[in-house]
Amino acid sequence: KAGVTQTPRYLIKTRGQQVTLSCSPISGHRSVSWYQQTPGQGLQFLFEYFSETQRNKGNFPGRFSGRQFSNSRSEMNVSTLELGDSALYLCASSFETGGLSYEQYFGPGTRLTVT
Amino acid sequence: DQQVKQNSPSLSVQEGRISILNCDYTNSMFDYFLWYKKYPAEGPTFLISISSIKDKNEDGRFTVFLNKSAKHLSLHIVPSQPGDSAVYFCAVGTGANNLFFGTGTRLTVIP
Numbered sequence: 001k002a003g004v005t006q007t008p009r010y011l012i013k014t015r016g017q018q019v020t021l022s023c024s025p026i027s028g029h030r031s032v033s034w035y036q037q038t039p040g041q042g043l044q045f046l047f048e049y050f051s052e053t054q055r056n057k058g059n060f061p062g063r064f065s066g067r068q069f070s071n072s073r074s075e076m077n078v079s080t081l082e083l084g085d086s087a088l089y090l091c092a093s094s095f096e097t098g099g100l101s102y103e104q105y106f107g108p109g110t111r112l113t114v115t
Numbered sequence: 116d117q118q119v120k121q122n123s124p125s126l127s128v129q130e131g132r133i134s135i136l137n138c139d140y141t142n143s144m145f146d147y148f149l150w151y152k153k154y155p156a157e158g159p160t161f162l163i164s165i166s167s168i169k170d171k172n173e174d175g176r177f178t179v180f181l182n183k184s185a186k187h188l189s190l191h192i193v194p195s196q197p198g199d200s201a202v203y204f205c206a207v208g209t210g211a212n213n214l215f216f217g218t219g220t221r222l223t224v225i226p
Contacts, residue, residue, distance in 0.1 A: 004158070035216070042119075043159070043204060043216035056213040090158050103149065104214070106158030 002026065004093050004107035012113045018079040021110045025072050025093030031055075032074040033104060034066060037088040046089075049074055050096070078112075086114045118142055119207050121217035129225050134192040136220050138205030141186065145207040148181055149214070150190045153202045162203075163190070195224045 005024045013019050025032050033056075034046040045058035049068035066076045072093070078085055088111050092104035119140045128134045136150075146167035151159035165172040165179045165188075172179050178191045188205055202221045208214040 033213075040218070042121075042218035043206075045214060045216075048213060092158070103161040103164060105161065106151075108156065108158050 004091060004105055006089075006091050006107040006110050008110060009108065010111045010113075012115060013081050014115050015081055015083060017081050018077065019081060019112060021076045021078075021089055021091075021112075023074045023076070023091030023093075023107060025074070025091075026095075026105055029093035029095050029105070030072050031094045031096050031104075032068055032072060033092045033094075034074070034076050035090040035092065036060075037090055037109070038086075043090065046076070081114045083114050086112060088112075117218075118215040119205060119217040121205060121220050123220050124218070125221040125223070127223045127225060128195045130197060131194045134190075134195045134199065134222055134224070136190040136192075136203050136205075136222065138188040138190075138207075138217050139186060140188065140207045140215070142207075143183070143186065144209055145215075147208050147214075148179070148188050149206045150177075150179060150188075151204045151206060151216075152199075153204060153219070159204055192222075195222075197224045197226050200224050 007022045031050045033048040035043045037043045048056040052068045063079045068074045088109045090109045092106045094104045149164040150162040152162050153159040163174050163177050163179050180189045202219045204219045205217045206214040
């Protein structure tokens with residue numbers, strides 16, 4: 001079974017631009033979560049989507065948004081980029097049945113550098 | 116405000132000895148606890164989990180201990196092997212999909 005894939009793997013943007021990152025979950029996984037990893041803060045939860053609906057949201061500004069498509073693929077968008085948005089963005093998917101969620105499987109991440 | 120803390124950014128252990136990684140959390144409502152391992156240029160990989168109804172869970176060389184009264188989680192690796200060298204993150208939450216992660220501990224196992 002293929003793992004979680006994220007595209008692109010590396011991205012360089014300038015301040016003020018916007019960026020869209022993509023995540024394809026493991027087949028059969030309908031929950032997709034996004035995390036930001038920085039050296040000082042570790043992994044911080046951005047949001048989680050399930051069946052095309054945002055189910056949970058972390059404590060990030062509205063510049064960070066996402067969506068999920070009917071095939072469970074998800075995109076994350078960051079508008080008006082700031083230098084502090086430079087980070088590794090990780091996507092994770094998990095299987096859910098009967099209201100029970102199981103462990104998340106992470107993709108390799110997208111390394112975003114804002115200059 | 117960090118909900119989860121891993122106070123040791125790094126740990127070095129001799130091959131064959133025990134590695135103990137620690138994690139403290141603040142919210143007593145958390146009921147799901149996990150450890151992830153991360154190699155460079157890869158996403159975190161699930162290692163082991165424990166629910167709040169247990170205080171110990173074993174999987175081969177890996178054992179996770181939970182002390183709910185102290186809000187403390189630990190991972191024991193015994194015997195440690197060079198291939199265990201990685202960054203280890205603890206994660207806690209009230210469900211599998213809304214997790215708070217620690218900042219990670221870099222484990223180096225010396226041959």
